[in-house]
Amino acid sequence: MNVLEFLVNSGLYVMMGLALLAGLGAVTMRNLFHSGLCLAFVLMAIAGLYVSVGAEFLAMVQVLIYVGAVLTLIIYAIMLTARLEAPETAAVNSQVLPILIALILFLGCMLPALIRVRWPVTESALQATVSVTSLGQALMTVYIFPFEVTGVLLFAVLIGAVVVARKDRDA
Amino acid sequence: MADLAYWIPVGPFLAFGINILFGKQVKHKAALISIAASVLSCLLAWPLMYRVASEGHALTGDFVWLTLGNHPLHFGYLIDPLAATLLLVVTLVGTLIQIYAAGYMHDEARFSRFFAFVSLFMAAMLTLVIANHYLLFFMSWEVMGLCSYLLIGFYTEKDSAANASKKAFMTTRIGDVGFFLGLLTLHVAIGTLNFNELHEAVHLNAGHALLPMAALLIFCGTIGKSAQFPLHVWLPDAMEGPTPVSALIHAATMVAAGVYLVARSFVLLEVFPQVMPVIAVTGTITAFMAAFIALTATDIKKVLAYSTISQLGYMVAAMGLGSMMAGMFHLTTHAFFKALLFLGAGSVIHGTGTQDIREMGGLFGKMKSTAITFLIASLAIAGVPPLAGFWSKDEILLAAHDSGNPYIYFILSLTAFMTAFYMFRLFILTFLGKPRNPHIHAHESPALMTGPLWVLAAGSVLIGLPGSPWMHHWFQNFLAGGHHASEHVVNLRVMGMSVGIGLAGILLAVVIYARGLGMAERLARALRPFHTASINKLWFDEFYDIVFIRPFKAVARLLFRFDQQVVDGLVNGAGRGTGGLSRLHQLFDQYVIDGLVNFTGYFTQWWSAVIRRAQTGLVQNYLLIVFSGVILLLYFGMH
Amino acid sequence: MSLPLEHYLIFSLLLLSLGIFGVLARRNAIGVLIAIELILNAVNLNLVVFSRTVSSTPETGQIFAFFVIALAAAGAAVGLAIVMAIYRSRKSVQMQEFNLMKW
Numbered sequence: 001m002n003v004l005e006f007l008v009n010s011g012l013y014v015m016m017g018l019a020l021l022a023g024l025g026a027v028t029m030r031n032l033f034h035s036g037l038c039l040a041f042v043l044m045a046i047a048g049l050y051v052s053v054g055a056e057f058l059a060m061v062q063v064l065i066y067v068g069a070v071l072t073l074i075i076y077a078i079m080l081t082a083r084l085e086a087p088e089t090a091a092v093n094s095q096v097l098p099i100l101i102a103l104i105l106f107l108g109c110m111l112p113a114l115i116r117v118r119w120p121v122t123e124s125a126l127q128a129t130v131s132v133t134s135l136g137q138a139l140m141t142v143y144i145f146p147f148e149v150t151g152v153l154l155f156a157v158l159i160g161a162v163v164v165a166r167k168d169r170d171a
Numbered sequence: 172m173a174d175l176a177y178w179i180p181v182g183p184f185l186a187f188g189i190n191i192l193f194g195k196q197v198k199h200k201a202a203l204i205s206i207a208a209s210v211l212s213c214l215l216a217w218p219l220m221y222r223v224a225s226e227g228h229a230l231t232g233d234f235v236w237l238t239l240g241n242h243p244l245h246f247g248y249l250i251d252p253l254a255a256t257l258l259l260v261v262t263l264v265g266t267l268i269q270i271y272a273a274g275y276m277h278d279e280a281r282f283s284r285f286f287a288f289v290s291l292f293m294a295a296m297l298t299l300v301i302a303n304h305y306l307l308f309f310m311s312w313e314v315m316g317l318c319s320y321l322l323i324g325f326y327t328e329k330d331s332a333a334n335a336s337k338k339a340f341m342t343t344r345i346g347d348v349g350f351f352l353g354l355l356t357l358h359v360a361i362g363t364l365n366f367n368e369l370h371e372a373v374h375l376n377a378g379h380a381l382l383p384m385a386a387l388l389i390f391c392g393t394i395g396k397s398a399q400f401p402l403h404v405w406l407p408d409a410m411e412g413p414t415p416v417s418a419l420i421h422a423a424t425m426v427a428a429g430v431y432l433v434a435r436s437f438v439l440l441e442v443f444p445q446v447m448p449v450i451a452v453t454g455t456i457t458a459f460m461a462a463f464i465a466l467t468a469t470d471i472k473k474v475l476a477y478s479t480i481s482q483l484g485y486m487v488a489a490m491g492l493g494s495m496m497a498g499m500f501h502l503t504t505h506a507f508f509k510a511l512l513f514l515g516a517g518s519v520i521h522g523t524g525t526q527d528i529r530e531m532g533g534l535f536g537k538m539k540s541t542a543i544t545f546l547i548a549s550l551a552i553a554g555v556p557p558l559a560g561f562w563s564k565d566e567i568l569l570a571a572h573d574s575g576n577p578y579i580y581f582i583l584s585l586t587a588f589m590t591a592f593y594m595f596r597l598f599i600l601t602f603l604g605k606p607r608n609p610h611i612h613a614h615e616s617p618a619l620m621t622g623p624l625w626v627l628a629a630g631s632v633l634i635g636l637p638g639s640p641w642m643h644h645w646f647q648n649f650l651a652g653g654h655h656a657s658e659h660v661v662n663l664r665v666m667g668m669s670v671g672i673g674l675a676g677i678l679l680a681v682v683i684y685a686r687g688l689g690m691a692e693r694l695a696r697a698l699r700p701f702h703t704a705s706i707n708k709l710w711f712d713e714f715y716d717i718v719f720i721r722p723f724k725a726v727a728r729l730l731f732r733f734d735q736q737v738v739d740g741l742v743n744g745a746g747r748g749t750g751g752l753s754r755l756h757q758l759f760d761q762y763v764i765d766g767l768v769n770f771t772g773y774f775t776q777w778w779s780a781v782i783r784r785a786q787t788g789l790v791q792n793y794l795l796i797v798f799s800g801v802i803l804l805l806y807f808g809m810h
Numbered sequence: 811m812s813l814p815l816e817h818y819l820i821f822s823l824l825l826l827s828l829g830i831f832g833v834l835a836r837r838n839a840i841g842v843l844i845a846i847e848l849i850l851n852a853v854n855l856n857l858v859v860f861s862r863t864v865s866s867t868p869e870t871g872q873i874f875a876f877f878v879i880a881l882a883a884a885g886a887a888v889g890l891a892i893v894m895a896i897y898r899s900r901k902s903v904q905m906q907e908f909n910l911m912k913w
Contacts, residue, residue: 013813019821020825020828023824023825023848026845026848027831027841027844039844046855053859053862055858057872058858058872058875062854062879065880066851069883073886073890074840076890077840077890077893080897081893092836095795095835102795102798102799103830106798106827114820119816120864121815121864125866125868138867139873150881154880160888161887161888164888165891783913787909790908794833795834
């Protein structure tokens, strides 16, 4: 491996680590706003990782939608409900300990499995390149049905969110 | 033909059945029925007597009464000379007494019941006489005891009668217990209780240790039934019964049954040198003691009662001295003149309304038949020849003289003297002299009553002759049968002595009582200790009362209290216990059962209160549980 | 693929764990939604990485990821709308106060 690869890989590892740290921050920070920002970092890092595996289009989509729309939405919500946040309130609730035990068990189960299983890595998959064209083709032919349904779903979500979130009319 | 013997007791038994069941219907005809049955039995007895006398051996027959295991019990009849004699005596005297009773009891309300009991008694006595087995003998013995009880206590409205009947029953019972134990012992010793087999069995087992004991125990029955010392106390009290009863049962027949028992068991008793003296001594003591008490008795029937006891003592003593024949002879003659004396006394009572001889006197003119027959009987019992009593009493004195024991001879002779004395005291005070009670208007009894008196008087005169030397002691030889062929020597000295003694007694009585009671009272004062002892009947009743009766009653009272407190207490306790138990049960039901039911409810409530805490309403709790489930699934899936 | 498959997988697993932690442990409702986003992103990464190495049709995973993103967005929208509604009526977005289904 050459220097470039080395740099790229190490950078990727650093990004992974930071993403984990940011994730930790996202779930443990008392200040929600900071938590949201940490989330943003994680999302960006994920996008970077997408690039590293050759899914550039996805990375773009990730940034645009996740970071651009979802995160914004979350920030709006945080802002709208920020007033009643007292900094003294703990970030996590009382069942931390059982959760940690469960997670340790979970990890203890999954990690060894992940490492030991010989994933059937195929050379053809590794060699294949995914272009936007192929994605678009697949989306419009093979996965047309879920595509349309998702459209309908988003429509319903649109209406539903408006209905749920609006102020009650004085009855 | 000899099986006709079975019919002898059956007749009277049927009479009993009819009179007791149909008493109200038959009323006064009950007497006819009973007398008819009695006459029938008498008529049946004569041919049997003739056959036994002519053939010289006994008539027997039996049938199987029941079978115990492998041993069949043969009951039946044994008519040997002994039985034949007594059969005639009982039926004759019994019939005459029943005829008398038809007159005497005429005004009695329970007339038919009286005759029913008398017939039952006759049936039992006749069964006893012809029985061939000790057990059958004992059964009839017991039935006679029952009849005695029923008849003594016949006047149920009199307390004294009820007490007397109880006393009679209890006292004879004591003897009966001994008798039964004797039977058991006898059976153990010789294995049979059949009279036919007795003679052989006894001689076969003569060495058996229990045999003397059996003999003595069997004699106990006689002591009870024949009113020997010390169980004589019931006989005087038994005079509470109607006079015919006294005549029949307590003079002529039932009390003789004890003597008959000794006669039947003679082969057993004579084998043992230790048994006979006991019998002889008992008889002698009885004879003397009773005569002593009779000297001062003032009730006409009591005098006769003690006289009976005394004469029974003579019979028993004779047997004890080895002369079974003398005893039986005296039994035969005694039946006649004693029955006559009692019936005569009954006639006197009937005519004067009193029983106290101090109230009587001068009845000779007013009650000729009674007086003359009474005189005849008195002469007979005093032993004046040629009347019956002389011959039989002489035989006994002869046996006593020959036994070699001077004391017994002396005492028996003295008793003979006393007998003559008290009998004539009785006669003189009752019939002679001036009437002492002006209120008594005596009259003679009806013919129905005086008729039997004359017949018995004839018997008293004649019945001794078959045993006299003039008929060559036919009677004794007849009784001896084939067993003992003994010689009868006429001992004129003894005979003379007994005549002299009898006449002396009569003379003394005449001297003392010729002018009323005055001299007697002076004598009584002079001989105060003897007089007191005699008039208090030697304090036998008082002694028995203190020694036996009072402790017995105390024990009975104790047991009664025990029954009341302990047994009833237990029963009540059981009742209360059940109540308590049921209360416990109720509590159990209330607290435990209901508690269980309530507990189920409470538990459900409590458990649900515990469980529902899982419903926190917080989504994150639920999610944690879901996640834990997922981990579990992962684990189970992967391993 | 720059890094070995396992590394991506480990990373996404850890991210998933963090996300699960946040969902179960966060007091704030919006914090829970943030954690949900983390989970979905971890899943997306897994999908893409696997389709890239194991699948015969490499675009399958990416398309799946597209849909996930779309749905995540929809979900976030509706979720936040609900949070708003709850905030309006209860004046709070603290998870421990949403216990109306308590016994």
